[in-house]
Amino acid sequence: MLLDSHMFSSTKSSDTLSPDELRKRLYQTFKNKGVLDTLKTQLRNQLIQELKHPPLTGGEPVPRPVPVKSEPLLVSACNSMVADHLSTSGYEYTLSVFYPESGLCKEKIFTKEDLLHLLKINPTSALYRSLSSNKDNDKGMCSITFFF
Template structure:
């Protein structure tokens, strides 16, 4: 009888410990970080056996891809979508706290004149979503 109560107590304390550990990790953001890392690793594994398609012009397209990813990241940051940004950045290879291509760089790639009204409005504009 003593053995049975000890096993029940041990099982209950393990379950309680597991629950507390889960809550601690969740509250500190460790679980979200692990989920992002696992998602990124899974995506990388799924991508690895297949070479990336090349753009029709035969170039690598890395500048265009970087520009597009930077635009999306900039929008997510400006809109306050922090969780989506934390998932998008590792998947796209961007650093969350660093902008790879600025709006000014992108506008230069698009050959917009810095003296144009469009250029000035794009540089000054912010997203007012929230």
């Protein structure tokens, strides 16, 4: 079925969207729902797989599924520490690649206090206070690993 181009033109009524407005809304929706990050990750993984294992025949390459796994708590905690290190070190580009590849988003990163709780460090202990103090904030969460 062909769509009339006037259906997408911007008019006085706010019921229709121009093609540009529709594109922007779709992009924002996909970005907010994590679809773009997932697609970027799948494309990167597929590219890496193709570079590692090029097809031996002259035929079309067979697409390999990219496994999507749920992250256990330990892996999520480690990924949070890596993301924090990249952020505090100013590696913004690397961080932008790491977020979608690790399945993290800024809202899902563990705080230093979260990590200390996961490690079952007593909040009243001197170790907890020294690790969570503001003087170490410029070091990020990586200062936690030096004690283990």
